[in-house]
Amino acid sequence: MTFQGVRKAVIPAAGLGTRFLPVTKATPKEMLPVVDKPAIQYVVEEAVAAGLEDILFVTGRSKRPLEDHFDRNYELEQVLESKGDTERLNLVRESTDLARIHYVRQGDPLGLGHAVLVAQQHVGDEPFAVLLGDDLIDARDPILERMIAIRSEFGGSVLCLMQVPRETISLYGCVGIETDPINGVFAVTDLVEKPDIADAPSDLAIIGRYILDPAVFAVLSETAPGRGGEIQLTDALRVLAKMSPAQGGGVRGVIFDGRRYDTGDKLSYLQAVITLASQRPDIGPQLTAWLQEFTSTGSTGNQ
Ligand code: UTP
DSSP: OOOOOOOEEEEEEOOOOGGGTTGGGTSOGGGSEETTEEHHHHHHHHHHHTTOOEEEEEEOTTOHHHHHHHSOOHHHHHHHHHHTOHHHHHHHHHHHHSOEEEEEEOSSOOOHHHHHHTTHHHHOSSOEEEEOTTEEEOTTSOOHHHHHHHHHHHOSEEEEEEEOOGGGGGGSEEEEEOSOOBTTEEEEEEEEESOOGGGOSOSEEEEEEEEEOTHHHHHHHTOOOOGGGSOOHHHHHHHHHHSOGGGTOOEEEEEOOSOEEETTSHHHHHHHHHHHHHTOTTTHHHHHHHHHHHHHHOOOOOO
């Protein structure tokens, strides 16, 4: 039996971004530049590369910069066109032509679970992907397509898991799994949001890529605020893990061991910028040479 395919992606971007204040006071953290593109453009490109061209952004109070980035900018295009600067013109148009983009407002940021729930009307009764806008997965280590294939084979919902040092598990949602994977796919038996180290069922953290069965909407609408007073997606997934396949239940996980950056965290954000910039043919060689000198001499020279 094969299950209904995944066509739509939901990208929640309505969080307050308090870890990155003050820049996030008026700018969504998803719009912070990673080299020369906003972090969220990488996430949209990842969804499109996995075949998902219908994208719904869940936005919060400062959605303008996001909307403008994925919309046309006729004035700028005209200026570049009149100068015959096709290279920059293409860069400007790239984000507009990527995908079919839709928006829904979350209103109050009541939690990730609530952000997913406001996507219900757009998504309807079909499985969908959720990509967190501040979680950047290196394009060289794609995982989404594999998760979509797992959903087609098994139904239910699919999580992306990452092994983390045990002492950091309380920063993440954490899963309990059955130990015997089938072709690298684990059955998830338990989920806890940001557990105390002593209560963590494993050292496997949930990272920001999900394939969700539409059954999640009914569960979320009954989910009470949990950790931090927020409606937690992890709490709804715990219910789904215990529901039968006939009801849209069942949660599986796959372990990701590629490169990934949390652009909502200052240190990880800087690492993302430096890693991706150092691989760019236009600025990489110069940056790497500067970094080598900087780390060996502590010099703040600018060459
Ligand atoms: P985070 O917990 O990382 O986002 O949520 P945050 O609340 O903005 O961050 P800090 O901790 O205050 O710095 C994970 C994802 O869920 C979205 C966020 O935008 C982020 O992509 N989110 C979170 C929402 O869309 N709505 C919410 O109510 C909460």
